[in-house]
Amino acid sequence: MKSELFVNGKSRVVEGHPMDRLLDILRDELGLIGTKEGCGEGECGACTVLMNGEPVLSCLIPRIQCEAATVETVEGLAAAEARAFLEGFVSDGGVQCGACTPGIIVTALALLRDNPHPDRQEVQTALAGNLCRCTGYEGIHRAFDRGAEDE
Amino acid sequence: MKALAPRTLDEALLQLTQTPDLRPLAGCTDLMVSEPEDRRDWSGVLDLRGISELRGIEWRGETLEIGAVTAFSEIRDSPEVRQSFPALAEAASRIGGWQIQNRASLGGNMANASPAGDSLPVLLVLDAQVVLVGPEGKRSVPYRDFHLGYRQTALGPGEIIGWVQLPKPPVGATQFFRKVGTREAQAISKVVVALLASVSDGQISDYRLAAGSVAETPVRLTEVEESIVGRALKPEVADLAGHLAAQAVRPIDDVRSTAEYRRFALAQVVRRMTLQLVR
Numbered sequence: 001m002k003s004e005l006f007v008n009g010k011s012r013v014v015e016g017h018p019m020d021r022l023l024d025i026l027r028d029e030l031g032l033i034g035t036k037e038g039c040g041e042g043e044c045g046a047c048t049v050l051m052n053g054e055p056v057l058s059c060l061i062p063r064i065q066c067e068a069a070t071v072e073t074v075e076g077l078a079a080a081e082a083r084a085f086l087e088g089f090v091s092d093g094g095v096q097c098g099a100c101t102p103g104i105i106v107t108a109l110a111l112l113r114d115n116p117h118p119d120r121q122e123v124q125t126a127l128a129g130n131l132c133r134c135t136g137y138e139g140i141h142r143a144f145d146r147g148a149e150d151e
Numbered sequence: 152m153k154a155l156a157p158r159t160l161d162e163a164l165l166q167l168t169q170t171p172d173l174r175p176l177a178g179c180t181d182l183m184v185s186e187p188e189d190r191r192d193w194s195g196v197l198d199l200r201g202i203s204e205l206r207g208i209e210w211r212g213e214t215l216e217i218g219a220v221t222a223f224s225e226i227r228d229s230p231e232v233r234q235s236f237p238a239l240a241e242a243a244s245r246i247g248g249w250q251i252q253n254r255a256s257l258g259g260n261m262a263n264a265s266p267a268g269d270s271l272p273v274l275l276v277l278d279a280q281v282v283l284v285g286p287e288g289k290r291s292v293p294y295r296d297f298h299l300g301y302r303q304t305a306l307g308p309g310e311i312i313g314w315v316q317l318p319k320p321p322v323g324a325t326q327f328f329r330k331v332g333t334r335e336a337q338a339i340s341k342v343v344v345a346l347l348a349s350v351s352d353g354q355i356s357d358y359r360l361a362a363g364s365v366a367e368t369p370v371r372l373t374e375v376e377e378s379i380v381g382r383a384l385k386p387e388v389a390d391l392a393g394h395l396a397a398q399a400v401r402p403i404d405d406v407r408s409t410a411e412y413r414r415f416a417l418a419q420v421v422r423r424m425t426l427q428l429v430r
Contacts, residue, residue, distance in 0.1 A: 019193070019196065021187075042180055042183070042247070042251060045337075056254055057254075060178075060183040060254065061254070062179055062183060062190075064154045064156060065156075110249075126249055128248040128249065128336030129247060129337050130248070
């Protein structure tokens with residue numbers, strides 16, 4: 001099937017099997033390899049993207065549900081939003097091995113859009129679906145604190 | 152592969168009448184955890200997410216009706232659900248993380264018919280009714296008669312879940328929900344428990360208890376309920392309820408837990424919930 005998606009602000013027409021994963025559409029068909037596959041089973045959050053503004057797992061979304069969707073990936077988001085948070089993420093140890101980083105950044109930016117000054121509990125709730133295999137959550141929290149300080 | 156995304160329920164039913172083996176899709180958070188080759192073998196899929204009649208939360212008289220494709224994020228945030236069915240709101244906020252809650256649906260949790268489905272014990276204690284729609288028309292079944300066995304439901308050929316109906320709970324009843332997993336979020340439950348209870352004149356007058364991941368389907372623990380209703384509200388009742396609950400279930404050992412731990416955890420959760428009634 002053929003479908004039109006709006007990815008990072010651009011119209012993209014893609015074609016393939018209706019049950020292909022959004023993750024593979026982004027990486028293999030559109031070359032947007034910033035979105036990573038972690039577990040491929042909806043457990044880890046590494047492949048998080050925004051679909052119509054909401055964080056979703058791109059490994060669990062079939063092509064048939066992508067028609068006319070607006071998709072924002074880490075490439076589009078990191079270029080445009082929340083500089084202070086992203087700089088804090090780099091300088092305060094938000095990144096260790098990097099496997100979870102794109103997914104965490106996408107979920108974090110979705111949170112910051114609605115709630116520019118989340119408290120620790122709100123950050124934990126928002127990031128509950130993003131596993132950091134290095135367990136580096138303190139650094140991630142510090143990045144939020146830095147983002148808030150620099151506002 | 153036939154891939155259809157109807158915009159209306161009539162259109163969907165027409166497709167299901169012609170091709171009853173179309174596989175209905177909602178949030179896909181369980182269906183997509185399958186081998187890609189298996190998904191390619193399905194003869195056809197019918198995406199229900201675009202059907203507005205199957206989405207939303209609305210009071211109809213004394214009954215709250217929730218459309219089958221309504222996502223858990225909508226249930227979690229619904230003022231109606233939070234006010235009258237706090238156990239369901241709590242379950243919706245504990246299923247997966249944000250990303251899963253944005254896609255996974257109440258109807259999908261039911262149709263998937265896993266023993267570990269987190270919303271299912273809540274539907275049991277709330278005495279939910281399920282409205283099914285299909286080529287033969289509409290019919291309503293109590294949720295306790297819907298989930299027939301391990302991954303087996305009462306859905307007939309070409310039939311889909313339309314709506315879940317929740318009768319207004321008794322005034323003054325307290326609702327509890329608790330899941331026990333390896334992590335607080337995003338883990339499939341080792342045990343999941345829902346309780347609705349009322350107290351009047353120092354006696355437990357209503358006690359509805361259900362648990363998941365302790366049998367091949369989620370179960371109402373009616374023997375426990377019968378033993379507890381009518382008893383004076385004392386801390387010993389909480390111990391008794393926990394003890395009886397552990398006796399009433401037949402859990403298994405599997406990759407997520409052991410039968411022994413599941414019995415132990417169930418007893419503790421039931422005891423603590425019941426103790427909260429005393430306080």
